[in-house]
Amino acid sequence: MAAVLRKEGHTVAIFDRCAWQAKANNDTDQVNQAMLRQIETFQPDLIGLNTVSPLIYDTVECVDLIRRSYRGLLIAGGHHATALPELTLQKIPGLNGAVAGEGEHVIARLAKGNDPVTIPGLWWRKNGGIVCGPPPEQIKDLDRLPLPALDLLDMSFYTRPGLRGVRGYYLSTGSMLASRGCVRKCEFCTESLTYGRGVRYHSPEYVAEWAGKMIADYGVEGIYFHDNNFLLDRDWVERVCAEFLKKGINKKVKWSIQARADCIEEDLLKTLQRAGCVQVEIGVESSFQQHLDSVDKRTTVEMNEQALALCRKVGLNVHVYMIIAFEDEGLRDLEQKLNWLKKNRPATFDWSVLGIYPGTALYLKKGNDFFARQEWTEARILPYYQQGLSGVMDWEERRQWLRRHFFPYQKWQHRRHVLRVNGIDKIIRLLWTKAKRELKRPVL
CATH class of the missing domain: 3.40.50 (Rossmann fold)
Structure with a gap:
């Protein structure tokens, strides 16, 4: 804007x-x-x-x-x-x-x-x-928009070297959004709320220009694409990869995308890899089919497992998003989800509470008109987004289980990944940066 x-x-x-x-x-x-x-x-x-x-x-x-x-x-x-x-x-x-x-x-x-x-x-x-006023209008041709005014942000903050951009890689990373919208109808998702139905794309030339400008202006070593499903349009993906190869972007940065499991194909993964992509992030959401069906995810547990296996076969790292606090989810369900992660071995993974966002189908079904009934204060809003749908476990019980079981395994797996994908020079820089940060902490 x-x-x-x-x-x-x-x-x-x-x-x-x-x-x-x-x-x-x-x-x-x-x-x-x-x-x-x-x-x-x-x-x-x-x-x-x-x-x-x-x-x-x-x-x-x-x-x-x-x-x-x-x-x-x-x-x-x-x-x-x-x-x-x-x-x-x-x-x-x-x-x-x-x-x-x-x-x-x-x-x-x-x-x-x-x-x-x-x-x-x-x-x-x-x-x-x-x-x-009149109904909202979609921007039909995204290429008519100028490149983002990144100079108005503190880009030294956003591109500082870290592990969160292209997960596990110690890189100076920038973010991009090459498309808007989604054709799926997951009941918890707000993607189509602001952008409307359907998907619109920047041209491969625009995407390559944007990436090249971030490399030239801010010296980024990695790019993270926030697109909801980067692999939806196979032809567009292939043209973006071809443009990255043509401009040599594949030799300058490592990049990461989000994709649905039902769009993962082995030859397309190889095309991504040749163009410099090193990681695919997949919204697995749950290891229970009834959970996936309850939010109209339109994927299966087997499909998710096959997608992870294909990425490993090609040599691309996988980051998995897992949702907790589905309706009637209990301790045994959390344990089964953790066992699924151990069995299917994504390089990294994270979890989030099932959020009930206004404007989504899930809010219409389960939100009970919360935002109309409640005051918009921190004391009212935070508990609403901490609890999710689960009435079996309260927030504190779930937090304690995560602290004892989920986080230790997540931390161990993450460290393994960091040591595997970074050279010794990156590891030394990472440790030195952490040491300097600790030295700056106030002593009480």
Whole structure:
């Protein structure tokens, strides 16, 4: 959005709360003061806030703080505002508007001075009420968007060497999104909420240009693609890989993708590998077929196992996402999931609680209109996203089991992977960086 606004001639700044929280050791007061100082210095005419449901309480607090001294336009976008635009304006009275859907053209038209009630996808306060504009519009040709304005972020923070980008590889890593949307209908997923139905792609030439710019400008050694399912369109994947080979990107970076198990094919994996891809991330979600069926995943346990085996055969590492807190999930179910991971041996893996996000089919079935009924405070929101659907185990019981059984195996497996894929020079750099960080810790 910042790049689109700059292209239209506007002066733009970004305050990155996530980066600030990390750099300030989660000192929210320090982050808030920095945010208010930047607003005071920059004097914007328009402020946009990104919203995500598990952190919506932070948006509420930000708006309250900003409105103490700021009288300009204040709007919210993102997944939460898209799912609940009218409710977002009702619950956060300091907002002027809420954006449903993709925000680039909405915020550009608003900054240009267009009448808010005529802008597709914008909900707006007017005459004491809330007015809904025309339906959101998809951006049909993603290549018409300028490359992201990465210079407005602290890229030294985002590209600092670490193990989280291309998981396990100690690299300076950048992130990209080469497509938008998904054709699947997993009941827990918000991917199609903001982007709409279907999938749209940047051209292979655009993707290669973006990757090349990150390499040239920021010296990245790895690229992580956030695309929901990078392998959906086989022809597009092959053309992207061909472009990477043509531009020599395969010799400059290691890269990682996300993909569904039902799109994993051996020859396509080999094409990815030749183009520099070293890792595939797969949303396995569960080792129980009834769990997969309950969220309309449309994959099978056997399909997941075959996908992991194919990646290992080709020589690509696999990272697995596992979901816990399905309905009626108990201790034995968690133990079976851990045994499945040990049997199928992904290089790395992680878990998350089954989130019930507004705008999803799961929220309609199980959400009980939570966000309409509750105050948007940390005390209300956090427990909702910690518990998931499981009524058999409470959060504390599950946390204790994870601490005793899951995390020790995860840590051991992760360390094995790190030692296997990094050369001795990388290991020495990693250990030295950790040692310096420990020396900087305050002594109590």
